Amino acid sequence: MAQTTATQLGPRAIAHVKVTDDLPDLSSLSNDAPQEDLAFPGLPPFPDDTSTAPLLRLNLQRLVSHDPAEEDRLWRACCELGFFYLDLRDRAPSKRDSLHDDREGDLNGEALLQDAETLFHLGEKVFALPAEEKQNYDFKDQGSYFGYKGLGAGVVDSKGTRDRNEFYNISKDDILGVGSALPAPEVLQMQESRALLKSYMQRSHAVVSLVLGQLNEKLGLPTGTLQSLHRLRAESGDQVRWVRSPPQPMDKRQMSLGEHTDFGSVTVLFNRLGGLQILPPNSSDWVYVKPLKGHCVVNLGDAMVKFSAGILRSNMHRVVSPPRGQDELTRMSLVYFARPEDEVILKALEESSQVREKRSQQRSQGQQDEEVISAKDWILRRALGRRVGGDYAKSGGTEGGRTKQF
Ligand SMILES: O=C(O)CCC(=O)C(=O)O
Ligand SMILES: [Fe+2]
DSSP states (O other), X not given: OHHHHOBTTSOOOOOOOOOSSOSSOGGGGTTSOTTOOOSOTTSOOOOTTSOXXXXXXXXXXXXXXXXHHHHHHHHHHHHHTSEEEEEOOOSOGGGOOHHHHHHXXXXXXXXXXXXXXXXXXXXXXXXXXXXXXXXXXXXXXXXXXXXXXXXXXXXXXXXXXXXXXXXXEEEHHHHHTSSOOOOOOHHHHSHHHHHHHHHHHHHHHHHXXXXXXXXXXXXXXXXXXXXXTSOTTSOBOOEEEEEEEOOOOGGGOOOSEEEEOOSSSEEEEEESSSOEEEOOTTOOOOEEOXXXXXXXXXXXXXXXXXXXXXXXXXXXXXXXXXXTTTTTSBEEEEEEEEOOBTTOBOOOOTTSHHHHHHHHHHHHTTOOOOOOOBHHHHHHHHHHHTBTTSOGGGGOOGGGOTTSOO
C-alpha cells in the first residue's frame, strides 16, 4: 500500500513553507531573519494552524563564543522547560579557515547536520531488513537495551498498551571500542557505517559537553565537574537511537511512544516530521514540537534533575501520529542520548551552593534523601521496565511529582 511505503525521506516535492509568526515564542526568534525558511524540502509542511511548544531557539555559534545573552537563554531554557532548539547552521562559512575548523574539533554544527542526514538513510536500511533478521538483535533477554526493539514490543502505559514504533539502539562504547562489540546486521558492521556512527557520536557528544560546561558554570560547580561525569571514552549507556513509526489508521490512533522523561543527562534529537509532543509546565495540553531544518532539539534528562536537586528540568514528552498533512508518512527520528558514566551515583552535587541550598530547603520540607543508585542500574531499570513483560511501575523517573524531584 502506497501509504505505508511512503516515508519522510521520499521524493515528494512540496513547496517550502516560511516560518513567520507560527512559533509561539517570538522572543526566541529575535536574532534571526523573520522570513527564514526552516521547512524540510520534499516533505509536506507542518500545518500552520497547529499549536506548537514554546521552545527557545538557541544558536550553537553564539554559545561557542560565550555570548552572555545566549548563555542566559540556555540557562532559562534548561530551568523552565528542559527543551530547546539548537541552530547548528554555520552563518559565516566563508570567514572560517581550515585552522579554525581544526581547532573546533568535533564541535561542528554543519558536520553534525550532515552526519545526521546520512544516518537517516542508514536507519532506513536497517529497518528495511526482514523482521526475523531484526529480531536476532533484540538483547532484552540478556538484560541489555541495546539493539533492536520490534513494533509493539514496548508498552506505553501501565495497562500494557503496546507501542507503535520500532527502535534500533547503538552503544557508543561498542562504536568507540570502549566496550565489546555487539552482534549487528551487516549493514551496521560495514566500516563506512561504523565510521559514520563514530563521527556522529563524537560530534553529538561535543554539543553535550558544551551544554554541560555552561550549566556547570551557571550552577557554580567546580570547573569541569559535569563533564568529568560524562567522558566520551568512559563506559556509559550513551547511545544512538533510530525510532521508526509507521502511519496509524485514523480511527485507531494511539501514542506511538509513551509519555516519559529521558533517563540520562542530555539528549540531542533530529526530527523531520512532527509527532514529538511535550506537556508544558503547569499545563494539561500536550503540544507538538515543530521540527526545524538546520536545528536539533536538545532536552535534559532525569540525571540532570538529580544532579541539580531539581533546579534543572527534564520535561515529559511522548510521540504521537504526525499532524494533519504529515500523518500518512512513516516517521523516523534520530537521537543521541548522553548519560552519566556507568558508575556515577545519581545524587545532588552539593559542591554547588545553589544545589546545597535547594537540598536543605527540600530536607526542611520533609523530602527524603534520594535512593542511592548508579547511572547504569537506573537506566537499565527504566529502559527494560517499558518492554512488554517488564516492570512498568519501576520504569518511572523524576516526573512523579515536581515537588519530589528525586
Ligand atoms: O522520536 C522522537 O521525536 C522522540 C523520541 C524520544 O523521546 C525517545 O526516544 O526518548
Ligand atoms: Fe525521550
